[in-house]
Amino acid sequence: MPFGSEYRSDLRILFVDDDEGFGVLVRKRLSLRGHNTTVLQSGDEVIAQVAAGGVDVITLDHTLVGETGLDIMARLGPRETRPPIVYVTGDMNARTAVTALKSGADEYVVKDGGDEFFELLTAAIEHVYERWRLKRIRDEQQKAVREARDRAEMLLHEVNHRIANSLGLIVAMVRMQTSALSDPAAIQALQETQARITAVGGVHRRLYMHNRIGLVALKDYLESLVDDLRTQLGDRHRLVAAVEPITVTTDKAVSLGVMVGELVTNAYKYAYAEGASGEIRIAVEREGDGAVLSVSDDGAGFDPSAQAKGTGLGSKILKSLAQNVQGEIGYAREGAGCRVSLRFGLDARDRGEGPDAWLSGRSGSDAPE
Numbered sequence: 001m002p003f004g005s006e007y008r009s010d011l012r013i014l015f016v017d018d019d020e021g022f023g024v025l026v027r028k029r030l031s032l033r034g035h036n037t038t039v040l041q042s043g044d045e046v047i048a049q050v051a052a053g054g055v056d057v058i059t060l061d062h063t064l065v066g067e068t069g070l071d072i073m074a075r076l077g078p079r080e081t082r083p084p085i086v087y088v089t090g091d092m093n094a095r096t097a098v099t100a101l102k103s104g105a106d107e108y109v110v111k112d113g114g115d116e117f118f119e120l121l122t123a124a125i126e127h128v129y130e131r132w133r134l135k136r137i138r139d140e141q142q143k144a145v146r147e148a149r150d151r152a153e154m155l156l157h158e159v160n161h162r163i164a165n166s167l168g169l170i171v172a173m174v175r176m177q178t179s180a181l182s183d184p185a186a187i188q189a190l191q192e193t194q195a196r197i198t199a200v201g202g203v204h205r206r207l208y209m210h211n212r213i214g215l216v217a218l219k220d221y222l223e224s225l226v227d228d229l230r231t232q233l234g235d236r237h238r239l240v241a242a243v244e245p246i247t248v249t250t251d252k253a254v255s256l257g258v259m260v261g262e263l264v265t266n267a268y269k270y271a272y273a274e275g276a277s278g279e280i281r282i283a284v285e286r287e288g289d290g291a292v293l294s295v296s297d298d299g300a301g302f303d304p305s306a307q308a309k310g311t312g313l314g315s316k317i318l319k320s321l322a323q324n325v326q327g328e329i330g331y332a333r334e335g336a337g338c339r340v341s342l343r344f345g346l347d348a349r350d351r352g353e354g355p356d357a358w359l360s361g362r363s364g365s366d367a368p369e
Contacts, residue, residue, distance in 0.1 A: 167201030271299030
């Protein structure tokens, strides 16, 4: 580190001026403040001293033999790689000072040799050092925050990976248990349970596979879920997914995924006559400030006021999940079949713009991951 992160009153200063006598005078005046000043006369000497380290502030005179302070400043490189610079010029024209500041100087002082110059030079040196010291502290703190965030994201990825694997193992065990049963009601109950676990596990797989901690790309997630449902429920019916690229929070994704599993499973069981096949469509599209999730078919239709054909647990789960996303379920005929829709809102958290936006990696984007 070329300059320290703690305040000091004994700064190590390079004063670059081809007037050796004036340099000695500056060194004496700065020593009254406890600072240690080395007087140099050329850019080569400055580069060598900075490379050796231990320099807190550089003061550059504009007019030197064979070069200018601007030339030396260009050789020293950008602010991030060298100590702060106070530019000294005897030119009363402000143009030189402005050029120096635009070229990377941190402060400038007009050189006149009077007592006021030495006071201004001392104040400028101490000011730029203090500013750079505070910047260094801020940079170190921001680095620590980034490192802590990276560690947290790594741990969250690992947790989601382990959860997804554990849920996958549970699904496999449920599948094995299902194959050992002969009671149709028990088989159906386990298949529904399997679909629910798969929906939750799919969210954790998505969280593990992508960098947007806390957010889920709904298109990727639901398309993957539909693939899983095809495997679990068989190819009797054709599943079609059309999902717009929308991001939602983890909790909302879980609720929407479980709802899709419930609705698709119900459509498989009840939409079409025994032995018949048909199409089941899953769609998500934007609508105003929110979105609409729908599952539709071309089957026998559905009367929500009629008595449930099964246990009625699926309807209770749907109502509960709709409340979780502050949505509203609607039923409508679609041709000869049925369309079940859920309207839900999209807020700042779904776009990664809330107080935890730093977890998302890309704030304010709805693009798919």
